[in-house]
Amino acid sequence: MFHIRIFNHYIPFQYVVLTLVEYWVLVLAVYCAHLLRFPNEAVSVLSFDDPTALKTSLYAVVMLCCTLALGVYEAKIREGFSGVAVRSIVAFFLLGCGSLTILYYIFPSLQLGRGLLTLAVIISLALCLLVRAVFFLLVDSSQLRRRILIWGNGAKALEVIKDIKQSGKSHNLEVVGVVGAQESMHPELDPELLLNIPVSLVEFCKHKKIDEIVVSLDERRRDRGGNLPLDELIDCKLSGVDVMNALEFCEREIGRIELSNLDPSWMLFSDGFKYSGARDVSKRVFDILISLVLILLAWPFMLLTALAVYLEDGAPVLYKQTRVGHKDKLFDLYKFRSMRTDAEKNGAVWAKQNDDRVTRVGAFIRNTRLDELPQIYNVLKGDMSFVGPRPERPEFVKDLKEQVPFYGERHRVKPGLMGWAQLKYPYGASVEDAAQKLRYDLYYTKNHSLLLDILILIQTVEVVLLGKGVR
Known part of the structure; x- marks a missing residue:
C-alpha cells in the first residue's frame, strides 16, 4: 500500500482517496435528500453563494470525523465488512447526529433541518457502505498488494514478518520470501519463504514483480559477518524497486519504531526528532x-x-x-x-x-x-x-x-x-x-x-x- 507523508505522519494513499470520495458522496447525499424532500426547490451544494453549501460541507466533515473516530476503516481488518457496517450505523446515527445536534444548538443558522437531516443520513449510510464495499474489494485484490522481499539472516528478519501479520497488514502486503536466512537457525519460519536466488537480484525482482526490498540484517558490515549486497541493491533502486531498512518500514506501515533495530545514530540523523x-x-x-x-x-x-x-x-x-x-x-x-x-x-x-x-x-x-x-x-x-x-x-x-x-x-x-x-x-x-x-x-x-x-x-x-x- 502506497503512503503519503503529511507533517511526518504516514497515511495510506488509498485511504486519502477514500476520504475524498466519501466527502463528495456525503455532499451528494444531502443534494439527493433535498431533491426528495423539496422536489420543486432548486439548490446548489457546489455554489459558495448558496447557504446550503456551507451546511453541506459541515455535515460531510462531521460525518467523516465520526467515521474515523469509531475506527470504521480498521474494523475491516479486525471484524470484516460486518464490523464496518455496524460501526458505520453507530457513527452516522448516534455519534454523527449527536455531534450535529450540539453544533446546531450552538450555531442554529447552520442547521439542515430535521426532516432533511434524517433523509440525508439514511442516503449517506447506504452510499458510503456501497463505496466502502467496492473499495475494500479493490484493496484486498492480490493485484494491488505490495510485494515485499526481505533481505535478512537473523531474528530481525523474522520480526518483520511477525509485525506484518500481527498488525493486520497482510491484506495489502505480500511477503514473497526471505533471502539470507537459514531454516536450521529459524525453524519457526515457513520453509516456503526461504529463498535462494540463482540469478542476479535485479532479475529476480523483475521476474517475481517485487515492489520493495526490506533490509533487516542483524549485522550489515562485511568485516563483521554481514552480507549486505550494496551494489545489487543500488541496481534494484535504479530499476524502480524501493529499498528500505526494517526500522523505517515498520515506522511507515505500522506506526511504531522497533527497539531491536534502533541505534542512537539513526535517531540523530533520521528525519524527525526536530524542534519547531x-x-x-x-x-x-x-x-x-x-x-x-x-x-x-x-x-x-x-x-x-x-x-x-x-x-x-x-x-x-x-x-x-x-x-x-x-x-x-x-x-x-x-x-x-x-x-x-x-x-x-x-x-x-x-x-x-x-x-x-x-x-x-x-x-x-x-x-x-x-x-x-x-x-x-x-x-x-x-x-x-x-x-x-x-x-x-x-x-x-x-x-x-x-x-x-x-x-x-x-x-x-x-x-x-x-x-x-x-x-x-x-x-x-x-x-x-x-x-x-x-x-x-x-x-x-x-x-x-x-x-x-x-x-x-x-x-x-x-x-x-x-x-x-x-x-
Whole structure:
C-alpha cells in the first residue's frame, strides 16, 4: 500500500482517496435528500453563494470525523465488512447526529433541518457502505498488494514478518520470501519463504514483480559477518524497486519504531526528532482551547463523578500522584479517586486486570475515562499536553530506564492525557508492556505534529466508547 507523508505522519494513499470520495458522496447525499424532500426547490451544494453549501460541507466533515473516530476503516481488518457496517450505523446515527445536534444548538443558522437531516443520513449510510464495499474489494485484490522481499539472516528478519501479520497488514502486503536466512537457525519460519536466488537480484525482482526490498540484517558490515549486497541493491533502486531498512518500514506501515533495530545514530540523523517553535506554540494554543471547551462540556459530569466517589467511599474525591514529565521534571497529576484510600499502603505497584483495589464507582469511571478529567487542570497549567506519551510514576521510570533501552527518550515531549500508544496497544502493567508501548511513544516523539494530535484526539473516541485499554 502506497503512503503519503503529511507533517511526518504516514497515511495510506488509498485511504486519502477514500476520504475524498466519501466527502463528495456525503455532499451528494444531502443534494439527493433535498431533491426528495423539496422536489420543486432548486439548490446548489457546489455554489459558495448558496447557504446550503456551507451546511453541506459541515455535515460531510462531521460525518467523516465520526467515521474515523469509531475506527470504521480498521474494523475491516479486525471484524470484516460486518464490523464496518455496524460501526458505520453507530457513527452516522448516534455519534454523527449527536455531534450535529450540539453544533446546531450552538450555531442554529447552520442547521439542515430535521426532516432533511434524517433523509440525508439514511442516503449517506447506504452510499458510503456501497463505496466502502467496492473499495475494500479493490484493496484486498492480490493485484494491488505490495510485494515485499526481505533481505535478512537473523531474528530481525523474522520480526518483520511477525509485525506484518500481527498488525493486520497482510491484506495489502505480500511477503514473497526471505533471502539470507537459514531454516536450521529459524525453524519457526515457513520453509516456503526461504529463498535462494540463482540469478542476479535485479532479475529476480523483475521476474517475481517485487515492489520493495526490506533490509533487516542483524549485522550489515562485511568485516563483521554481514552480507549486505550494496551494489545489487543500488541496481534494484535504479530499476524502480524501493529499498528500505526494517526500522523505517515498520515506522511507515505500522506506526511504531522497533527497539531491536534502533541505534542512537539513526535517531540523530533520521528525519524527525526536530524542534519547531511554531509547532510548539500551535500545540499549546490547541491544548488551551480544547481544555476550555472540555471544561464547558464536562463540568456537570465532573460534579456527578465527585459526588459518586464521595457517596461510595468518602473523601478525598481527588487523588494526587507524582509523575515524570517533560525532560524528567516531576509534577503532581490529578485524577478522581478510583481505588480504596489504602490501595498503596505497601508501596507503588502496577495496576492489574480486575484489580480488587478498585471501587465500584472507580471501575465505572475508569471504563468511561471520567477519572482522567481533572488532568485538564494539568494541561492548562502546562505540566501536560492534551496528546503525548502517558506519564509514569518515578518509581517505575527508574526501573524502566535501566531495563528498557531508550525509555528516557519519551520524556523529550510533554506527557499527554491521551496518546498514540493508547490507541495502538492495550493497557500495560509490566516492564514488557512498557517496552511494547515505547515503540509507539517513540513514533509520536519523532513525528508529533498538530495533525497527528488531531487524529489521535478523534480516534480516542473509540477507546472511550468501547472502554479499551482499561484495568
